Amino acid sequence: MEYEVIIGLEIHSELKTDSKLFCSCKNDFGGEPNTRCCPVCLGLPGTLPVLNRHALELAVRAGLAMNCKISGFSKFDRKNYFYPDMPKAYQTTQYNLPVCYDGYVEIEVDGITKRIGIERIHLEEDAGKLIHDAYGSGSLVDYNRCGVPLIEIVTRPEMNSAEEARALFETIKSILEYTGVSDCKMQEGSLRADVNLSVRPKGQKQFGTRTEMKNLNSIRAVYRASQAEAQRQIEILERGGIVYQETRRWDDRKGESMAMRNKEESMDYRYFPEPDLLPVIIGEEWVASVEKNMPELPRSRRDRYVNEFGIPKYDADLITMNKKLSDIFDRAVAVCGKPKLASNFIMTDIMRRINENGEEILDANLTGDNFGQVLLFLDRGDITHAAAIKVIDKIVETGEEPKHIIDGLELWVQRDEDLINNAVTSVLEANRPALDDFLAGKDKAFGFLMGQVMSKLKGKCDPAQVREVLMKEIDKSAGRQN
Ligand SMILES: [Zn+2]
Structure with a gap:
């Protein structure tokens, strides 16, 4: 049986702003742990977030570059979960009213252009970082990344191969770089992708069960993970098995993925509107001015x-x-x-x-x-x-x-004719047999003589000029011989 592969991507990209999304802490990679945080991004009681206008502008820029519609009215929501890298115990994100929606980008694979839909682009804050095993069996937490502005770009499930997924990721990376939205330093985690993938028999309307692979941080990983997961699901269906809806972790070194958690364990985030932030109202004039200044x-x-x-x-x-x-x-x-x-x-x-x-x-x-x-x-x-x-x-x-x-390094081309003449003469004198060979019709001998002269000149002369002088001198000695 023939199968059709269906892939959608969720791409997280850190924004190139000076400060964090809701406070004035520095937005920069690294730094001494816990030196770039304040009561707001640590979620201490009684603090209030204020939206970073530049982050909003970069999100709009990304949306315009990906042909999205820009919401006139947008708002923030709380996504509730408890994990030590998130001191507030909720992430401030956008649930049902993202800044940008309904766009597309064009990719090219094997000379064929294909349009991939962008469902939405929303703003959210990044979490901190857990550092494991630094001190024996415990884990440490660094909140410097907490509150760093991100956009999440969600594509429609319209890619049908690992090649298309790779092309889309590459295309979006280059759009984000050109527009100055993100520096896309993947080794620093500022651009990462989740791959949602399912397969179905060709011709079937209904989607197959999909799996999700999280936090792929290179173009190569997106490609290899998509390829391996499509193969894994097809093999399961071929032997009559069932593909389970689950989150999987891709191990790029081993080139395989393993199950992390299944649907039954998946979390209910209890989204609700963020009461500490006002809704965002974006005027058409402002959007037009962002568009005008687009690189x-x-x-x-x-x-x-x-x-x-x-x-x-x-x-x-x-x-x-x-x-x-x-x-x-x-x-x-x-x-x-x-x-x-x-x-x-x-x-x-x-x-x-x-x-x-x-x-x-x-x-x-x-x-x-x-x-x-x-x-x-x-x-x-x-x-x-x-x-x-x-x-x-x-x-x-x-x-x-x-x-x-x-x-x-004395690399200038020497144009000194005396220098070249002297080198040619002394090479011809020292290599009489090679000269005789050439005159007897062995063309190869010319290359040898040329090599000798160039090496005597330490490669610093124009080869065309050297060749000319060498030819002239050979002709002269041929004349003498006759
Ligand atoms: Zn802060």
Whole structure:
């Protein structure tokens, strides 16, 4: 039998605000435990929360970027549960009146564009963090993250493969980065996804029983967890078993999931309206002003690269998927004026470095300005391609100016004709047999002689110029021989 896989995602993203959602504590990753909290985010009696206007603006921005409707009237609710990472014993969130609803994003898989519905985007606060095993058998709690603003993005169950789930997560990540809504640092937990997945025999109208996998914190984990869970459910149905509605924990190291709790144990959160916060009334004018100040979205940037710069769509897609890389590219093109040279260099040499060393190299000293300068030198023939790569590596490592690096490593292309002539003459004298071989028709011998000259010049001369001089000298000695 053939099966259809149905996937919906719930994506939690921390917002890039200065302060927390309902108090003025600093919103920043890390810090000494329990140094970034106050009576409000610790939920002490008698305190009152005040909504962070910037957090609301970022949520609206995310909604507009995902083609959502913005609620004119929205409110906050309490989601009640007891857990030590939540000192108030409830989370302030939005239940039935989210800020944004009914939108969509477009994803592309194997060249086919598909629209995935966004059911809602709501604002809520993050919880603290439990630190286990730091002191023997006990657990410690750090409330620094308590009250950090989040948006939760809920998609419609409209993805039909792990590839589509991955594409959606990637697309939303890049939208959030471009709009400045979140820094999306997944290793710091500022972007994470829950995967809801069910399968059903092809043609069946009714949905199968779905499971939920929580807190996946990488694009790879979303992909692998979706693939493995679809496979697990299909295998159960194939042997006539029953898929239970449950929450599962994905273990990325083992590449498998295990049941955490089933439906019977699932919690009743007893949502009720937050009495300490006023409803949020959002005027159309304010929404219009947020929309006007919206940064360029990845799609339109990609189209600009294709239409204005003539870059292949595949390359433009890959470059724009990563905002930092795309910013570096944009600035480098402004500096060197050579979009194709810049994109070719990125697609080969920079991508290889990202694959080998991770995206962190984009945080480490490489900027559009210094990259653009290196390209300018390369384009003018002042340095060779091999030298340009050495300079980039050194920039990533030390952040030094390209010119200093090229001076220091003596990478400038030498145009001194005497230098080249002398090198050619001495190589020809020392390698008489190779010269004779070449003159006797062994073309390979030329490559050997060329290599000898380049190595004598320590690779610092323009290969085209060296080749020309070498050819001329060989012709001369051929003339002498005849
Ligand atoms: Zn606080």
